[in-house]
Amino acid sequence: MLNDFNEAQQNAVTSNSPSIAIVAGPGTGKTKTLVGRLSYLLIEKHIAPEKILAITFTRKAAAEIKDRLTMPLGQKTPFVGTFHSLALHILSDDAIKIADQKTLATFANKKTLREVSMLKNNLEESELVKTYNQKLFAVGMVDYDDLLLLLFKKLNHKDEIPNMEHVLVDEFQDTNPLQYKILKRLNAKNYFVIGDPKQSVYSFRGTNEKIFEEFTRDHPNTRQITLTKNYRSAPEIIKTYQTLFPQTSLLPTKTIKGEALLLDLQNEFSEATWIVNYIRNYVGGLQMQDAQESQGTFSDIAILYRTHRFKRVLEQKLQQSGIPFQVVGGGSFYEDPEIQAFISQIINKKTKFKSLLSAIDILLSASLKKEELKSNVSRFGNGTKSVSRFLEYTSELQNHEYFDPHANCVTLSTMHASKGLEFEFVFVCGCEEGIIPSKRNDLDEERRLFYVAMSRAKKGLYLTFARRRNKRRSYKSTFLKRLEIKTLVHHSARKKRQLKLF
Amino acid sequence: MELIVDLHTHSSYARATSKQLTLENIYKWAKIKGINVISTADFTHPKWFNELYSKLELDEGGLLELKKEFTKPVDDSLPQTVKNNKVRFILSTEISNIYSKAGRVRRLHNLVIVPNFQIASEIIAQLSRIGNLNADGRPIIGMDSKELLRMTIESHPDSLFIPAHIWTPWFAMFGSNSGFDSLIEAFEELSPHIRAVETGLSSDPFMNWRLRQLDGITVVSGSDAHSLPKLAREANILNCEWDYKEIIGAIKTNDKRFVGTLEFFPEEGMYHLDGHRKCNIRLTPDETKKINGICPVCGNKLVVGVMHRVDDLADRPEGYVPKNHKIVESIVPIVEIIAETKNIKSIHSKSVTDEYDRVIASLGDDFTILRHKTSKDIAKAGFLELAIAIDKIRKKEIYIEPGYDGVYGIVKIFKPGEIKQKSGQLSFL
Numbered sequence: 001m002l003n004d005f006n007e008a009q010q011n012a013v014t015s016n017s018p019s020i021a022i023v024a025g026p027g028t029g030k031t032k033t034l035v036g037r038l039s040y041l042l043i044e045k046h047i048a049p050e051k052i053l054a055i056t057f058t059r060k061a062a063a064e065i066k067d068r069l070t071m072p073l074g075q076k077t078p079f080v081g082t083f084h085s086l087a088l089h090i091l092s093d094d095a096i097k098i099a100d101q102k103t104l105a106t107f108a109n110k111k112t113l114r115e116v117s118m119l120k121n122n123l124e125e126s127e128l129v130k131t132y133n134q135k136l137f138a139v140g141m142v143d144y145d146d147l148l149l150l151l152f153k154k155l156n157h158k159d160e161i162p163n164m165e166h167v168l169v170d171e172f173q174d175t176n177p178l179q180y181k182i183l184k185r186l187n188a189k190n191y192f193v194i195g196d197p198k199q200s201v202y203s204f205r206g207t208n209e210k211i212f213e214e215f216t217r218d219h220p221n222t223r224q225i226t227l228t229k230n231y232r233s234a235p236e237i238i239k240t241y242q243t244l245f246p247q248t249s250l251l252p253t254k255t256i257k258g259e260a261l262l263l264d265l266q267n268e269f270s271e272a273t274w275i276v277n278y279i280r281n282y283v284g285g286l287q288m289q290d291a292q293e294s295q296g297t298f299s300d301i302a303i304l305y306r307t308h309r310f311k312r313v314l315e316q317k318l319q320q321s322g323i324p325f326q327v328v329g330g331g332s333f334y335e336d337p338e339i340q341a342f343i344s345q346i347i348n349k350k351t352k353f354k355s356l357l358s359a360i361d362i363l364l365s366a367s368l369k370k371e372e373l374k375s376n377v378s379r380f381g382n383g384t385k386s387v388s389r390f391l392e393y394t395s396e397l398q399n400h401e402y403f404d405p406h407a408n409c410v411t412l413s414t415m416h417a418s419k420g421l422e423f424e425f426v427f428v429c430g431c432e433e434g435i436i437p438s439k440r441n442d443l444d445e446e447r448r449l450f451y452v453a454m455s456r457a458k459k460g461l462y463l464t465f466a467r468r469r470n471k472r473r474s475y476k477s478t479f480l481k482r483l484e485i486k487t488l489v490h491h492s493a494r495k496k497r498q499l500k501l502f
Numbered sequence: 503m504e505l506i507v508d509l510h511t512h513s514s515y516a517r518a519t520s521k522q523l524t525l526e527n528i529y530k531w532a533k534i535k536g537i538n539v540i541s542t543a544d545f546t547h548p549k550w551f552n553e554l555y556s557k558l559e560l561d562e563g564g565l566l567e568l569k570k571e572f573t574k575p576v577d578d579s580l581p582q583t584v585k586n587n588k589v590r591f592i593l594s595t596e597i598s599n600i601y602s603k604a605g606r607v608r609r610l611h612n613l614v615i616v617p618n619f620q621i622a623s624e625i626i627a628q629l630s631r632i633g634n635l636n637a638d639g640r641p642i643i644g645m646d647s648k649e650l651l652r653m654t655i656e657s658h659p660d661s662l663f664i665p666a667h668i669w670t671p672w673f674a675m676f677g678s679n680s681g682f683d684s685l686i687e688a689f690e691e692l693s694p695h696i697r698a699v700e701t702g703l704s705s706d707p708f709m710n711w712r713l714r715q716l717d718g719i720t721v722v723s724g725s726d727a728h729s730l731p732k733l734a735r736e737a738n739i740l741n742c743e744w745d746y747k748e749i750i751g752a753i754k755t756n757d758k759r760f761v762g763t764l765e766f767f768p769e770e771g772m773y774h775l776d777g778h779r780k781c782n783i784r785l786t787p788d789e790t791k792k793i794n795g796i797c798p799v800c801g802n803k804l805v806v807g808v809m810h811r812v813d814d815l816a817d818r819p820e821g822y823v824p825k826n827h828k829i830v831e832s833i834v835p836i837v838e839i840i841a842e843t844k845n846i847k848s849i850h851s852k853s854v855t856d857e858y859d860r861v862i863a864s865l866g867d868d869f870t871i872l873r874h875k876t877s878k879d880i881a882k883a884g885f886l887e888l889a890i891a892i893d894k895i896r897k898k899e900i901y902i903e904p905g906y907d908g909v910y911g912i913v914k915i916f917k918p919g920e921i922k923q924k925s926g927q928l929s930f931l
Contacts, residue, residue, distance in 0.1 A: 283600060283607065284607065284609070284672070284679075284680070285672070286598075286642060287517055287518065288670075288672060288673060288908065289518065289908075291671075291672035291673065291679075291908075293679065293803075294607040294609070294680065295607075296602075296607060297600060297601060297602050297607050297644065298600065298644050299602075299644065318634070319634060319636060319637055320637055321637060322517070322634055322637035322638040322641065322642050323634065323642065324632060324633050324634050324642055324643060324644045325634065326632075371624075371627075372627055375624045375627045375628055376627065376628065376631065407632045407644060408600070408601050408602070408632075408644025408645065409632060409644050
């Protein structure tokens with residue numbers, strides 16, 4: 001079974017050390033290695049599945065791992081899921097009612113809710129949390145963060161601790177303090193953690209790239225392995241993003257052909273126009289008049305930006321061009337509060353619905369959204385299974401911040417939400433001081449974020465720098481100074497002509 | 503009842519179309535041309551949809567009728583010969599499906615025809631999730647054509663899906679550059695639901711009959727007009743009641759009610775032969791094959807036209823005609839004939855349109871003249887040159903410089919000096 005793995009991956013899969021920390025750079029086969037480790041434990045080491053826990057950062061990742069795991073005949077799959085699903089799994093006997101977004105919105109605004117969540121995940125007590133908790137308690141509900149707290153408390157009792165042989169943690173750099181404490185309390189015989197400290201970009205959720213160091217401090221004999229062979233990006237692209245962290249050395253796959261370019265453009269309008277023209281050419285024209293040989297299709301391309309604030313002009317130009325696109329986390333139909341409430345209602349209802357359509361009829365009888373939802377869900381069929389298929393789909397969307405991986409559209413996304421995705425061609429827009437890096441964030445975290453964004457690209461990486469943005473002069477990002485990348489200066493013909501006239 | 507039906511047109515909301523394509527103008531030109539049932543086109547465009555919804559209403563036959571308040575000013579402006587022509591609309595739209603299948607990018611244009619506004623709005627709701635409907639009346643949707651077919655057949659039993667201009671190189675089901683080699687490849691288990699295919703301008707039914715895989719499938723024609731004078735430059739002839747279900751039923755079953763099609767001369771179509779527009783190279787399929795499909799000027803791949811592509815996929819010889827085949831009538835729009843007799847390039851020039859107005863006012867709509875008036879009648883009404891031209895078209899005594907790589911073919915009805923010579927021959931009448 002080990003033929004498909006390179007040497008470092010093999011070492012990671014087969015190590016006998018009770019604590020293993022794998023640093024897996026972008027495109028180095030992290031998921032493959034984790035799945036390999038699970039198979040190795042189950043098949044070669046004959047560990048019983050119920051003695052294994054695999055914890056992932058998203059439900060999507062859990063689904064992917066389960067999908068790729070081939071189990072020996074007759075054996076059930078070990079637990080693979082997020083910390084939250086682990087909590088639900090262990091607390092399954094306790095009667096818990098989880099508040100949906102709509103209920104929470106009546107307690108506090110979005111900003112306060114984020115603050116509360118941050119405090120809870122850092123195990124910090126405060127007046128704010130106290131009053132908020134009282135409101136929750138009054139309606140007999142808990143929130144998502146409380147699930148972890150409840151789990152943490154439960155594990156305080158020795159006889160409640162599940163007797164685990166192996167605990168594996170994916171995207172370990174995203175583990176927050178509360179989650180790490182839970183990991184410790186699980187008190188498993190063996191820990192296997194895998195991730196990339198350079199891709200830790202969630203400090204606003206309480207995570208910290210130093211978590212790997214903490215782990216090795218807590219487990220002094222940790223076997224540390226670094227995966228360096230990159231299978232995703234063309235050598236030119238790796239060379240570019242690697243300069244952000246000169247001490248790392250990813251080894252490229254020479255057979256992947258591609259390019260990395262810095263586009264030096266006039267302003268945000270020429271930036272958007274350049275990108276739209278690129279996409280039009282790439283797909284081989286949108287109309288008869290500009291038809292030509294096509295190289296690929298819309299879903300090969302992603303446009304990344306620092307925050308949604310910077311997508312306005314892009315969205316406008318794409319809209320005009322007729323190019324189909326989707327915005328990750330950008331107002332999906334399924335994010336609508338009414339639809340969200342509907343989803344949590346079916347989850348919380350113990351009674352089984354005959355079909356998804358009857359659930360819509362019953363729960364949304366008076367809603368204006370009823371027909372629209374019905375027309376949207378015809379693909380899930382009309383049997384009892386339609387309900388679970390629908391829930392699976394919406395939870396997948398939610399895990400991807402409402403990105404539908406099956407839609408053939410150009411993807412627009414924040415750099416944050418691009419984590420875990422990959423595309424043939426990636427634009428990273430607005431490589432300007434104050435945007436990338438953002439003024440409001442820690443410079444090191446911004447560097448990691450830029451690294452994540454660039455490392456999504458397989459064959460083409462295009463960084464854009466607009467000389468003027470929002471009618472103000474802008475300056476090249478400090479990150480660009482050391483970057484090894486070719487520059488293409490492209491200024492509009494009109495401007496050139498004007499210069500000649502003067 | 504004989505009906506002329508054009509189900510593939512566009513509004514002013516589609517890309518690269520005339521601003522004149524308003525609902526009232528389409529209604530007006532349908533009367534001038536003699537079209538009985540015409541597509542609303544572009545129903546997926548939100549603004550156009552609203553306009554259609556407010557100006558059209560269902561008649562007793564399930565067809566859409568322009569409300570009186572909008573028809574009156576138009577009718578008042580028309581000559582007696584055409585003002586009483588009856589015109590009805592059918593909701594239809596063209597979708598540009600761009601997607602990958604079996605490792606290649608596919609670009610297909612497909613027509614979706616629906617019975618009413620309710621069904622149309624349900625389809626719009628589904629497409630708006632994944633597509634960008636505001637930019638173009640013919641929206642680009644990153645969706646497998648097969649899924650669009652599924653969506654159409656599930657929407658209503660009387661909805662209809664027609665792959666458009668199936669031979670066009672860049673955007674069609676059998677297109678040489680981004681299509682498939684068979685219906686099955688494109689639509690898999692749903693291919694039995696393809697009941698009709700559209701010839702496009704560069705092919706005619708004769709060419710389509712050469713494919714066994716199209717046996718039993720109705721070969722329809724549509725104008726794909728991007729301006730008013732081009733409406734119904736190709737269309738269908740049906741023999742049925744003024745009834746939506748009847749019309750759709752005729753097309754789906756290909757029975758006696760579907761009489762045949764009115765056709766462009768396929769050589770006139772802009773993708774009939776092979777070649778390179780930019781390199782000024784036009785080649786027949788045989789010539790292209792001899793040089794392995796490579797352009798002798800630029801060294802790149804030639805754009806393979808419709809005739810070549812038909813030849814590649816056909817399993818019957820050229821000239822094959824099935825038993826009990828449908829009628830095929832080749833036409834040239836009257837306004838184009840007038841332009842040629844006057845030796846003027848643009849059909850929009852004033853002397854051409856003035857003469858056209860006179861012809862219509864004294865003889866009736868295009869199709870009445872082209873299909874039913876004798877050349878004697880036309881000449882008697884004072885349009886001798888037109889009479890001679892129509893006579894030549896009916897006898898197919900015309901010359902066409904075939905189109906290629908986006909260049910329209912050029913129809914020449916007369917040789918230099920021929921008009922004068924023929925006009926002198928009184929024996930002609």
